[in-house]
Amino acid sequence: MDARPEMKVMTIVDALNSAMDVKLADDPNVVIYGEDVGLEGGVFRVTTGLQKKYGEERVFDTPLAESGIVGTAVGMAAAGLRPVVEIQFDGFIYPAFNQIVAHVARMRARSRGRYFLPMVIRAPYGGGIKAIEMHSESMEALFAHIPGLKVVIPSTPYDAKGLLISSIEIDDPVIFFEPKRSYRSIKQEVPLGKYAIPLEKAKVSKREAMSPSSPTGRWQGTFRKR
DSSP: OOOOOOEEEEOHHHHHHHHHHHHHHHOTTEEEEETTOSSSOOTTOTTTTHHHHHOTTTEEEOOSOHHHHHHHHHHHHHTTOEEEEEOSSGGGGGGGHHHIIIIITTHHHHTTTSOOOOOEEEEEEOOOSOOOTTSSOOOHHHHHTSTTOEEEOOOSHHHHHHHHHHHHHSSSOEEEEEEGGGTTTOOEEEESSOOOOOSSSOOOOHHHHTSSSOOOTHHHHHHHHO
C-alpha cells in the first residue's frame, strides 16, 4: 500500500507556485517570464521566490509588451523549450490575440506536425475584486472557440497545481486562466510533490450534472454551496 504523500495546506496562489517550482526542478527546458514575475514575484506574488531559487536565466522579467511575451514564447517552444508566460491581468491579453490565434493555435497544423508548441499562457481572470477596466475580464469563451488551444480554469488549490503541471508537460499550447477572486480565499491540503490531473476530462460534480450549464473556476465552488 502506497504511503500518503506529504501534504500542506495551500491557497491557489501557493499551489500554482508549487507547480512551477516542481517543473522548474524537474525539467531544465521550463522557463518562466512576464511582467514583474522575476524580482517581484508577479503582481499577485504567484511566482515569489522562483527567480531567487532558479536564477535570472530561467525566471525573468519582460517589458510591458504582451505581443512580444507571447511571440517570443512561440519561438522558444518551437525550439524545444517549455515557456510558461504570465499576462499580468486578463484584459492585457488582447494585444497578444493575433499571436495566439494566428500562430500559437495553428503551428502544429500549419507545419503538418513538424513543429509543436509546448507552452502555457497564464493569466488571472474574472471579476469580484473591484478592479478597474482591463483588470476584470472573462474572455475564456473567445479562446475556447479557437481550434488548437486548450483552455484550463482551476477551481481549487488541488486542481490548480495538478492542472498546471499537466499543462506544462503536454506538447500543445494551453491558456491557463486563474480565478483571481479565489487566489487566497480557498485553502486546501495539497501534495508537496509532483502529481498531474489529466486535461482531457472536465471536473463535474453531482449537482452540476443535473444542471443545464456547468460552472467553471470560482463559480464551481459557488454552485456547490447552494
